[in-house]
Amino acid sequence: MEEPAYSSYSQWYSEGNLASYLRSMKSSGGMLNMLEAEPPAGDNSGPAVPDLVLAEDVFGGSRVSGNLGGGRFNVTSEKGALYLAAPNFARTNIVENSHRIRVLSFPVAQWQMTLDEVGNGRFSFDMPHIYDGMFHSQTIRSALRNLWALCSEEGAPSRLLARAAGLEVLAELCRIGGAPLASAKGGLAPWAQRRCLELMHAQLSEDISLDELAAEARLSPFHFARMFKHSLGVPPRAYLTRLRIEKACELLEDTDLPVTDIAQEVGYSSNQVLARVFLKHQGVSPSDYRRAVRDPLRVFVL
Structure with missing residues (x-):
């Protein structure tokens, strides 16, 4: 060595x-x-x-x-x-x-x-x-x-x-x-799931870590990741993305905030990043989504 x-x-x-x-x-x-x-x-x-x-x-x-x-x-x-x-x-x-x-x-x-x-x-x-x-x-x-x-x-x-x-x-x-994997456990306790989701909502705009979420549930990151997926059906990262897209939709529907500001609000570094993620999950750009929910008849006619 x-x-x-x-x-x-x-x-x-x-x-x-x-x-x-x-x-x-x-x-x-x-x-x-x-x-x-x-x-x-x-x-x-x-x-x-x-x-x-x-x-x-x-x-x-x-x-x-x-x-x-x-x-x-x-x-x-x-x-x-x-x-x-x-x-x-x-x-x-x-x-x-x-x-x-x-x-x-x-x-x-x-x-x-x-x-x-x-x-x-x-x-x-x-x-x-x-x-x-x-x-x-x-x-x-x-x-x-x-x-x-x-x-x-x-x-x-x-x-x-x-x-x-x-x-x-x-x-x-x-x-x-050849090292035996640690045995899998069940899902999160209801209190742990509630506290982790509350933390995700509260820090939606931040670079929250798996370690922080695991600490909230009083688990190691390894066991937390597996138990979270067992309880919620998707990994923590995918669930956080879902929350961010839901929040972005809400802001696009109910506010006049520029897309750049909305991107920051939901934890993305730029409006371009938000646009790529939003298009993947919603099938339209943030701007087109806003136009559709604000004036659905006009979009339908077009």
């Missing part, structure tokens, strides 16, 4: 020798870092960083060899193939062709307690077999696809989205690594 020369994987990628190949990077307050890059053929090795690094090969088709912390491997990468690099390990990575990758990096300090809980205390960063090269997981691929799609709509991931996506991915990594 080597002492990390960079504070994070994203810092190394944005400042190191591969910086010019970085296409995009998003971060959620140091909790979860996302990047997409198109590195060239050749040596893409990197120094030790204090992050657990998960990479997806978007297109596949290239010969890949190296050591990510679990010993040497040499494979022909496949579309959607996943690779996991150990924290605090100077990884080697040699590729035959230029390629596109999507990467999630998890600062270990932010996620150690979560992994201990998810894996019933039996997940260890020192299990070499979880870093031994290419693997596949439809669960992780689906989580990554959803995460990138949501960030395309909303920008940098909210704290709620980042923690929820991270929990989903890490739970699957625990399962793949």
Whole structure:
């Protein structure tokens, strides 16, 4: 093991020798870092960083060899193939062709307690077999696809989205690594559900976190996320989006606030972000929705 020369994987990628190949990077307050890059053929090795690094090969088709912390491997990468690099390990990575990758990096300090809980205390960063090269997981691929799609709509991931996506991915990594997942529980107690929904309503315009909601219910984030979905039928992030769209509809119907102000009121960074989310869920733009509810006969005639 080597002492990390960079504070994070994203810092190394944005400042190191591969910086010019970085296409995009998003971060959620140091909790979860996302990047997409198109590195060239050749040596893409990197120094030790204090992050657990998960990479997806978007297109596949290239010969890949190296050591990510679990010993040497040499494979022909496949579309959607996943690779996991150990924290605090100077990884080697040699590729035959230029390629596109999507990467999630998890600062270990932010996620150690979560992994201990998810894996019933039996997940260890020192299990070499979880870093031994290419693997596949439809669960992780689906989580990554959803995460990138949501960030395309909303920008940098909210704290709620980042923690929820991270929990989903890490739970699957625990399962793949052989650590037994913590047993599922039922839904939220009525008092806990009521208090969490009240908090969501009260902080609709803020970047509320899964940790804050879980603390309100006196649960860990991992158990809270699963129990919330059991009780409400959707994850906390999806429920919060529903509340925001409902509030936006109310403001569009009952006030003359500009759409930009309404976006701020319901927790979106701009009217463009609100427009994308609103169109996805309502099928029309906020302005068209306002016109329709204010003058339905005129819209019908048109």
